[in-house]
Amino acid sequence: MLEKLLAEVDSDLPNSIERLFQILRIPSISTDPAYRGSCEEAAEWMTTQLAELGFKSSKHATPGHPIVVGRDSGVASRFLFYGHYDVQPVDPLDLWDRDPFQPVVEEAPGGKAIRGRGSSDDKGQVMTFVEACRAWRKVFGRLPRKVSLVVEGEEECGSANVAPFLREHATELAAELGLICDTGLFADRTPAIVTMLRGSLNEEVVILGADRDLHSGIYGGLAINPIRVLAKIIADLHDDTGRIALEGFYDGVTDLPQVLAEQWTSLCFDHDEFLGAVGLNTPSGEAGREPLEAIWSRPTCDATGISGGYLGDGFKTVLPAKASAKVSFRLVGQQNPEKIRESFRAHVRNALPADCEADFISHGAHSAIEMATDHEAFGIARNALTEEWDDPAVFVGCGGSIPITTMFKEILGMDSMLIGFAKDSDQIHSPNEKYDLDSFRKGIRSWARILYALDS
Amino acid sequence: MLEKLLAEVDSDLPNSIERLFQILRIPSISTDPAYRGSCEEAAEWMTTQLAELGFKSSKHATPGHPIVVGRDSGVASRFLFYGHYDVQPVDPLDLWDRDPFQPVVEEAPGGKAIRGRGSSDDKGQVMTFVEACRAWRKVFGRLPRKVSLVVEGEEECGSANVAPFLREHATELAAELGLICDTGLFADRTPAIVTMLRGSLNEEVVILGADRDLHSGIYGGLAINPIRVLAKIIADLHDDTGRIALEGFYDGVTDLPQVLAEQWTSLCFDHDEFLGAVGLNTPSGEAGREPLEAIWSRPTCDATGISGGYLGDGFKTVLPAKASAKVSFRLVGQQNPEKIRESFRAHVRNALPADCEADFISHGAHSAIEMATDHEAFGIARNALTEEWDDPAVFVGCGGSIPITTMFKEILGMDSMLIGFAKDSDQIHSPNEKYDLDSFRKGIRSWARILYALDS
Numbered sequence: 063m064l065e066k067l068l069a070e071v072d073s074d075l076p077n078s079i080e081r082l083f084q085i086l087r088i089p090s091i092s093t094d095p096a097y098r099g100s101c102e103e104a105a106e107w108m109t110t111q112l113a114e115l116g117f118k119s120s121k122h123a124t125p126g127h128p129i130v131v132g133r134d135s136g137v138a139s140r141f142l143f144y145g146h147y148d149v150q151p152v153d154p155l156d157l158w159d160r161d162p163f164q165p166v167v168e169e170a171p172g173g174k175a176i177r178g179r180g181s182s183d184d185k186g187q188v189m190t191f192v193e194a195c196r197a198w199r200k201v202f203g204r205l206p207r208k209v210s211l212v213v214e215g216e217e218e219c220g221s222a223n224v225a226p227f228l229r230e231h232a233t234e235l236a237a238e239l240g241l242i243c244d245t246g247l248f249a250d251r252t253p254a255i256v257t258m259l260r261g262s263l264n265e266e267v268v269i270l271g272a273d274r275d276l277h278s279g280i281y282g283g284l285a286i287n288p289i290r291v292l293a294k295i296i297a298d299l300h301d302d303t304g305r306i307a308l309e310g311f312y313d314g315v316t317d318l319p320q321v322l323a324e325q326w327t328s329l330c331f332d333h334d335e336f337l338g339a340v341g342l343n344t345p346s347g348e349a350g351r352e353p354l355e356a357i358w359s360r361p362t363c364d365a366t367g368i369s370g371g372y373l374g375d376g377f378k379t380v381l382p383a384k385a386s387a388k389v390s391f392r393l394v395g396q397q398n399p400e401k402i403r404e405s406f407r408a409h410v411r412n413a414l415p416a417d418c419e420a421d422f423i424s425h426g427a428h429s430a431i432e433m434a435t436d437h438e439a440f441g442i443a444r445n446a447l448t449e450e451w452d453d454p455a456v457f458v459g460c461g462g463s464i465p466i467t468t469m470f471k472e473i474l475g476m477d478s479m480l481i482g483f484a485k486d487s488d489q490i491h492s493p494n495e496k497y498d499l500d501s502f503r504k505g506i507r508s509w510a511r512i513l514y515a516l517d518s
Numbered sequence: 519m520l521e522k523l524l525a526e527v528d529s530d531l532p533n534s535i536e537r538l539f540q541i542l543r544i545p546s547i548s549t550d551p552a553y554r555g556s557c558e559e560a561a562e563w564m565t566t567q568l569a570e571l572g573f574k575s576s577k578h579a580t581p582g583h584p585i586v587v588g589r590d591s592g593v594a595s596r597f598l599f600y601g602h603y604d605v606q607p608v609d610p611l612d613l614w615d616r617d618p619f620q621p622v623v624e625e626a627p628g629g630k631a632i633r634g635r636g637s638s639d640d641k642g643q644v645m646t647f648v649e650a651c652r653a654w655r656k657v658f659g660r661l662p663r664k665v666s667l668v669v670e671g672e673e674e675c676g677s678a679n680v681a682p683f684l685r686e687h688a689t690e691l692a693a694e695l696g697l698i699c700d701t702g703l704f705a706d707r708t709p710a711i712v713t714m715l716r717g718s719l720n721e722e723v724v725i726l727g728a729d730r731d732l733h734s735g736i737y738g739g740l741a742i743n744p745i746r747v748l749a750k751i752i753a754d755l756h757d758d759t760g761r762i763a764l765e766g767f768y769d770g771v772t773d774l775p776q777v778l779a780e781q782w783t784s785l786c787f788d789h790d791e792f793l794g795a796v797g798l799n800t801p802s803g804e805a806g807r808e809p810l811e812a813i814w815s816r817p818t819c820d821a822t823g824i825s826g827g828y829l830g831d832g833f834k835t836v837l838p839a840k841a842s843a844k845v846s847f848r849l850v851g852q853q854n855p856e857k858i859r860e861s862f863r864a865h866v867r868n869a870l871p872a873d874c875e876a877d878f879i880s881h882g883a884h885s886a887i888e889m890a891t892d893h894e895a896f897g898i899a900r901n902a903l904t905e906e907w908d909d910p911a912v913f914v915g916c917g918g919s920i921p922i923t924t925m926f927k928e929i930l931g932m933d934s935m936l937i938g939f940a941k942d943s944d945q946i947h948s949p950n951e952k953y954d955l956d957s958f959r960k961g962i963r964s965w966a967r968i969l970y971a972l973d974s
Binding site for chain 2: 095154157219262298333348353378379381417461492
């Protein structure tokens with residue numbers, strides 16, 4: 063029967079692609095209030111899809127964007143699949159080769175690729191699971207047993223409304239294990255299950271000086287310049303060795319255990335290739351750390367946005383009234399996001415000269431997480447992935463944050479199994495995002511295999 | 519006859535205001551290519567005005583915006599008036615209380631004020647001279663003798679086309695002295711003639727890292743962040759005492775001569791009031807300098823714009839491919855702008871880590887300037903201003919740059935007499951720019967008095 067299931071996936075692939083295109087065409091940029099209607103539309107589309115497959119499907123309003131739930135009818139689930147239908151903003155738009163929301167399949171250096179915002183993160187990945195369920199239904203006349211789905215619309219802007227939702231629906235959503243499809247292949251080819259994720263803390267700071275923009279000729283030399291104050295604050299976040307210079311920042315950070323260090327070394331990570339793919343050559347982080355260690359198990363701090371003064375073409379001789387920066391921390395081990403937030407704010411306040419104030423905006427925080435891998439599904443999935451990809455599946459770390467894993471753990475008391483098929487070359491969050499057609503096809507087949515092995 | 523001339527100014531004031539409104543309504547933002555048509559329109563309007571007054575008026579196309587000339591017919595000029603019809607951008611637009619290009623006269627804390635972009639810088643000031651000529655013509659049936667005007671449209675974006683124009687028309691524009699109305703009253707009440715101006719150097723730098731924006735979770739800890747590189751470059755432009763830390767920057771900077779230091783001290787500059795008016799309290803520049811010295815005779819360096827990464831609402835976990843800053847230097851004494859440009863670029867290049875490059879864009883440069891004040895017009899004007907304002911007129915410095923003074927000196931071989939009626943509270947280059955009605959009226963009367971005294 064597995065062969066029949068996989069054959070169904072392959073024969074229906076053109077229709078799977080067309081269904082993916084339908085949701086890719088909806089510009090569900092969650093962080094930008096202008097796209098609120100599109101987020102609603104994407105949620106509605108997903109609700110309809112799940113209902114069509116036979117899930118007990120519902121769209122739940124939140125103070126933000128809706129959350130879609132598809133439940134196995136009548137039974138408690140063993141597995142709760144999670145994904146998100148929202149996408150990142152598309153700026154800078156002029157770097158896209160085409161409309162980000164008019165997806166196509168096109169030839170790319172690595173083979174055929176589905177091009178468009180959300181093709182990889184996360185609509186394409188979510189649809190690998192949904193399409194596996196569709197094939198399942200076609201072949202077996204029913205849905206896979208004890209599987210439910212929750213698909214949210216605020217992953218790219220902090221998932222603020224998921225935790226309250228999970229709390230409210232904890233009983234009906236309870237399961238043994240979360241299934242999450244929002245990660246990638248290791249080294250663009252090896253199937254991987256993520257068992258360790260960095261946490262994150264996103265802060266925005268606004269430095270305020272004069273009560274208006276000033277002429278740099280008239281006031282220059284006497285009035286404080288918030289850009290200069292902010293630049294020093296950002297520059298002083300790191301010391302000369304690349305360590306983060308906030309008080310207490312490394313509390314709760316431990317060195318990588320020997321066994322994991324050895325396992326990761328055995329992966330033969332090619333950082334030249336990893337960096338070379340985006341035009342870089344040189345690891346630039348904390349001195350004395352291995353590259354995989356640096357991106358999977360060391361904390362970081364990066365300004366992800368900075369602005370102040372005149373930003374347009376030409377030149378304006380202005381001393382701006384304010385300047386602001388968005389700062390993203392990646393956290394590991396037992397680092398406490400709230401303590402680091404306070405330490406960051408203290409760093410800013412200590413750096414303020416006379417006449418300057420600072421406003422802070424919090425954009426969310428969550429701790430790092432490590433999975434217990436003793437649930438049978440981990441072994442089963444590892445085998446199924448190995449079968450599909452002809453390359454032994456591996457357990458890996460992940461530098462990015464997937465906040466839902468923390469919420470699943472804290473609210474539903476379950477670990478998650480993170481399996482995804484994205485590639486480093488997918489340019490997620492960047493112009494010209496793509497998802498390899500091979501990732502999409504083999505992704506659907508991978509889930510079909512995993513569901514088949516778990517359904518017994 | 520002087521009384522008659524001044525009475526004519528006063529009785530025609532409502533019409534003078536209406537004529538000023540006509541040009542204020544034209545959004546001639548020179549730095550923004552979108553307003554090219556408006557700059558053309560403003561030039562056309564000015565050309566028509568001058569023709570109406572009896573000047574031999576012409577509009578000259580340039581590679582940028584047109585230059586308007588109004589010449590005394592048939593005789594070599596003694597005085598060449600200069601002003602500009604272009605204005606600064608209006609962002610941030612949401613801080614304006616009204617449309618920047620729908621001027622009104624309204625009650626303000628300091629009395630009635632003309633509100634709108636360009637009301638003070640420089641359309642309102644230019645029109646004090648034009649309206650003085652208009653009154654003169656009405657009373658004397660002719661124009662003031664040996665006075666010509668040149669009004670350009672690129673002062674706010676570097677005046678790139680003025681020097682070539684002056685060179686081409688040097689013979690017909692030759693005069694003894696430039697008259698420039700683009701400065702202010704001292705301490706908002708004392709008529710002042712500027713005899714010393716800082717120069718300027720405007721540079722833009724773009725720091726380039728990866729060939730695309732990256733996900734801060736995936737690459738953070740390994741990939742270089744151009745915002746961090748740029749922040750350090752900006753932070754390191756000053757040392758802890760507020761001195762500018764570029765190699766050779768202070769070459770050609772001398773301490774203020776004792777006599778000028780004493781004269782400036784006698785002005786009893788109230789820096790508490792000066793800074794307090796814009797919400798500040800504390801002089802923030804170079805340690806150990808008097809406030810007037812700091813803004814008139816010391817060089818400065820200020821980032822006037824900075825941008826990189828995601829600048830919109832919400833948060834985007836991106837490691838940007840690039841970050842950029844606009845940096846404005848104010849120069850004094852014999853500082854050489856070209857040497858400082860090279861020193862700045864070397865500072866940037868020396869700070870570049872592996873994988874980063876820098877692009878530079880030059881936005882213009884010119885040296886500081888000091889006037890010889892022995893032309894009889896300086897004494898005559900000082901007396902005329904003292905008469906009008908009931909406060910002894912003074913010779914002062916100016917922190918801002920007025921590049922035309924350098925061009926007049928280098929190309930036409932003449933000094934300039936800078937007289938203006940703007941106030942510190944005018945918010946030039948900022949939202950809600952205004953020009954006091956009193957500045958406008960007494961400005962017209964001041965020029966009428968000066969022209970009368972010079973016409974003998």
